Amino acid sequence: MIVLVTGATSGFGAEMARKFARHGHRVIAAGRRKDRLDALAAEIGPALLPVVMDVTDRTSIQSALDKLPADWKEIDVLINNAGLALGVAPAQQASLEEWETMIATNCKGLVTITRFLLPGMLERGRGHIINISSGAGAHPYPGGNVYGATKAFVDQFSRNLRADLVGTPVRSSNIAPGLAGGTEFSNVRLKDDAAAAKVYEGTTPLSAADIAETAYWIATLPSHVNVNHIEVMPTCQGFGPMNIKRTPSAN
Template sequence: MSMLDPSTLTLLVTGATSGIGAATVRRFASAGARVVAVGRRAERLEALKAEFGDLIHPLVLDVRDEKATFEAFASLPAPFNAYNVVFANAGLALGLEPAYAADLEEWKTMVDTNITGLLVTVRASLPAMIERKQGHLVFTGSIAGDYSYPGANVYGATKAFVKQFSLNVWADVAGTGVRVTNIEPGLTETEFSMVRFGGDKERADKVYAGATPMTGEDIAEQVFFACTLPRHVNINRIQSMSSQQSFGPLAIKRDPV
């Protein structure tokens, strides 16, 4: 089996300023791929540019902004405009309160970022790859899209949407030269929990205490694997967990005896 040469790949990576996104930019650029690094924090994008030079095109953008996203993707300079991998990675979790106590604004933000931002990214980038008859859409899902846990209400629902959307898009594009993969990590230590808990480091650290979680680099390696397989191979889903994580028992809320 002949793997694809990473230097033939040009990626467009959203959520590139931290965690899985930044690790993926570094993994591919270190292998010679070109990367359009998309995010909202200009200084972090410039740091990636300083690290890898002409292989990186920084793009300061909020993918929830439909008009700005379509315009930015359409005006990318050569050779970055010939992207053949789009990693729609931008997303977040906010809060861990039960549905009856959750912050409605946090729910809306998760929907806007995890769903609307994803849809805008795909619709703005996919037609060009279809026209070129070569491309790969990669999404960041989560095991939360399959397995429920208390407090995951809207976050888990958005990741279930990502999972089903990825499969439905694959049904649409099969045979066009475009592939679709959903990456579904479990326990992974990035800035994820810091964002979820509003910058509360102590609370965020407790999520990983006593465990060896996966890292952004671990997930980036999965993206790299899926994208460098021969073009006749499509990986529909990659679901992974820390080796210390598994499935929980079904909850039974018993009446007091």
């Protein structure tokens, strides 16, 4: 099987590349940071093809796909992993530029590469789109605003793909991780390594390996089985009361 993983330069993406390659599959590792991709290719060997791609740029996606060697073009599994969160400010104070970057990466990039690859999957009679969203797509929290909204979009897009693809051999799945450590997620979001470390202080979060294991399991189920949506949380995470702002009593 040929698997294309976006956002493969670190975290979930790099670990998914390792997981699939370790089990005998060929992996196209896509991302913006060539040095990281080259290091991953040196680690994994000929089972991995590094491809520089910026998912926020339609031309970059098209060019990268067009330049794939002939024997790498028939992609069986697309894992739309590229994504990010930026900031935790309330909506009225948030950066519009950061909102636009999240929408461009988490939504626009995901649908663009999906649209490029989906027709070929249908023509070949096989294929699987696996999208990586977040528990934030279902569970709002202060400061989640546009990040949570983009991940809700990913979930709904995945379900609508399933509606469009019913009766075909092409599958559509969505993985929604909860608290996950060992990645660059919080460092990028908070732009402060010390603050990022505090997010996971005293917890045992999910690891990138946990999400790679989930993606691999979904992709290797029998071809008639479609996992529509799977939400994964560590045991240290759960649900709490809704956020209520109380005004101090005048007495």
